[in-house]
Amino acid sequence: MKRNIAYRYRIYPNEAQEIxxxxxxxxxxxxxxxxxxxxxxxxxxxxxxxxxxxxKYKKEYEWLKEVDSLALANVQLQVKQAFQRFFxxxxxxxxxxKSKHHSKKSYTTNMVxxxxxxxxxxxxxxxxxxxxxxxxxxxxxxxxxxxxxxxQEASGKYYVSVLYEYExxxxxxxxxxxxxxxxxxxxxxxxxxxxxxxxxxHYFRKAEKxxxxxxxxxxxxxxxxxxxxxxxxxxxxxxxxxxHEKVRQQRLDWLHKKSRYLVNQYDYIGIEELDxxxxxxxxHFGKSVSDNGWGMFVRMLEYKAEISGKHVIKxxxxxxxxQKCHVCGALNPKTKDLxxxxxxxxxxxxxxxxxxxxxxxxxxxxxxxxxx
Ligand SMILES: [Zn+2]
Numbered sequence: 118m119k120r121n122i123a124y125r126y127r128i129y130p131n132e133a134q135e136i137x138x139x140x141x142x143x144x145x146x147x148x149x150x151x152x153x154x155x156x157x158x159x160x161x162x163x164x165x166x167x168x169x170x171x172x173k174y175k176k177e178y179e180w181l182k183e184v185d186s187l188a189l190a191n192v193q194l195q196v197k198q199a200f201q202r203f204f205x206x207x208x209x210x211x212x213x214x215k216s217k218h219h220s221k222k223s224y225t226t227n228m229v230x231x232x233x234x235x236x237x238x239x240x241x242x243x244x245x246x247x248x249x250x251x252x253x254x255x256x257x258x259x260x261x262x263x264x265x266x267x268x269q270e271a272s273g274k275y276y277v278s279v280l281y282e283y284e285x286x287x288x289x290x291x292x293x294x295x296x297x298x299x300x301x302x303x304x305x306x307x308x309x310x311x312x313x314x315x316x317x318x319h320y321f322r323k324a325e326k327x328x329x330x331x332x333x334x335x336x337x338x339x340x341x342x343x344x345x346x347x348x349x350x351x352x353x354x355x356x357x358x359x360x361h362e363k364v365r366q367q368r369l370d371w372l373h374k375k376s377r378y379l380v381n382q383y384d385y386i387g388i389e390e391l392d393x394x395x396x397x398x399x400x401h402f403g404k405s406v407s408d409n410g411w412g413m414f415v416r417m418l419e420y421k422a423e424i425s426g427k428h429v430i431k432x433x434x435x436x437x438x439x440q441k442c443h444v445c446g447a448l449n450p451k452t453k454d455l456x457x458x459x460x461x462x463x464x465x466x467x468x469x470x471x472x473x474x475x476x477x478x479x480x481x482x483x484x485x486x487x488x489x
Contacts, residue, residue: 120285121263122420123278124256125369128240128267129249130275137245138267138275141184142222146215148174148181148192153212156200168197185243188224191264195225223268233265240277242267253370256281271358285423293487296385298480300438300472301411306375307388308472310480315375321367328360368410376417380427386418387483389438389475390431430483442467443477 130138152169159167171189175181181189199212226233226243234241240250242265256262260281268276299307306315335357338350379386391411415429422429432438440448447464451457458471 118285119282120420120423121280121282122256122260122424123266123280124254125276125278126240126253127251128275128277129251130245131248134245134248135275137184138269139222141188141224141244141267142269143217144181144184145188145192145224146217146220147178148189149196150214152193152196153214156196166200168193168200183244185224185226185245187226187229187243191225191227221268223266225264225266227264228262233262235262235279240265240279242277250277254373257283259283270362272355272362274362283424293385293484295383296387296480296484296487297379297383298387298476298478298483299379300475300479301389301391302472306372306411306414308476310473310476312470312473312476314472318367318371321364321371324360324364324367328357328364331357331360369413372410372414372417376414376421379418380421380425384427385483385487386422386427386429387479387481388415388418388429388431389436389479390434428487430486432479432482432486436478436482438475438478438482439471441474441478442469443474443481 148171151174155169156166159165171181171186171193175189196212202209203211232241232243235250235252236247237252238249239247241247256279260283262279263282264280266278266280268278270276298310300309302308302314305317308314331353335350335353338347338353340346340350419429421427437448440450440452442449442462442465444467445462445465447462449460449463452460452471459469460471461468
């Protein structure tokens with residue numbers, strides 16, 4: 118089965134490349150808005166949705182020819198998709214115009230006849246030539262490079278998302294010896310059935326603290342009812358954006374490493390299906406639930422497992438991983454109270470650590486489901 122996967126890398130364009138990148142972002146936005154406008158008009162005048170092509174605008178606006186034509190062709194596809202989504206589901210909303218200051222700066226280009234080339238330190242993109250790149254991981258040789266999306270984040274840094282297509286392998290295992298159970302933990306990430314937890318690296322916690330401090334400072338600097346904030350405010354805003362991106366990148370790297378390790382070590386990974394939104398609302402955990410990256414971690418586990426022919430097995434939402442005694446199987450409803458971290462089984466008398474016991478149950482459940 119063919120699947121897609123994206124690898125994200127930071128790039129370091131030189132001055133001339135940066136100018137061209139900005140131009141390309143601008144042209145992509147321009148074409149998007151022009152197309153929206155024309156589609157609206159064709160609908161109002163002829164009651165038909167007509168999708169224009171970039172060629173139409175290139176005649177009128179010569180400068181569009183300066184940038185990667187594939188970037189503009191992709192805008193056409195994106196416009197079409199946006200309308201199709203809107204027609205299928207009105208809740209999604211009518212495609213919006215992109216403003217110069219508030220829209221994301223990005224464009225996508227495709228691999229055509231080797232026009233994109235990756236080497237150890239550079240990426241070659243149409244019209245731009247070779248740009249310096251930091252590649253912290255490499256895709257397997259047999260993967261096919263399909264497209265590249267270039268983005269500039271709020272901090273000013275540039276990134277590329279390189280999209281690959283690969284053939285997913287499905288290997289059947291009948292041996293569930295190499296199974297691990299992971300119980301979600303709000304602090305850290307998980308506790309496994311051997312009682313080890315995924316401790317976040319120290320540097321990461323430190324960066325997070327710095328970010329929170331910078332955010333608080335920023336909100337104190339904000340003056341209500343004023344259109345233009347102070348220079349110091351915008352400076353601080355930029356600082357927050359930089360720190361935020363650093364934390365995000367560190368978290369991603371860490372989650373990638375953790376998930377890669379687990380997929381390499383185990384054939385089956387048992388986890389529970391969590392309702393993150395419901396959890397953070399009902400327990401008022403808010404930020405900490407969404408921010409520790411569990412959802413992203415699970416997605417990484419899943420796609421890495423799939424590529425390697427391993428399996429992530431989710432226990433049913435109703436599976437009582439925390440309530441069940443892993444020794445005798447008795448249920449202890451008292452553990453529904455999340456503040457209970459340690460408990461004694463009322464039936465067999467074994468002592469349990471909440472997370473560790475749950476992780477063992479998840480491991481056993483994964484082994485059971487794997488053999489079904
Ligand atoms: Zn028991």
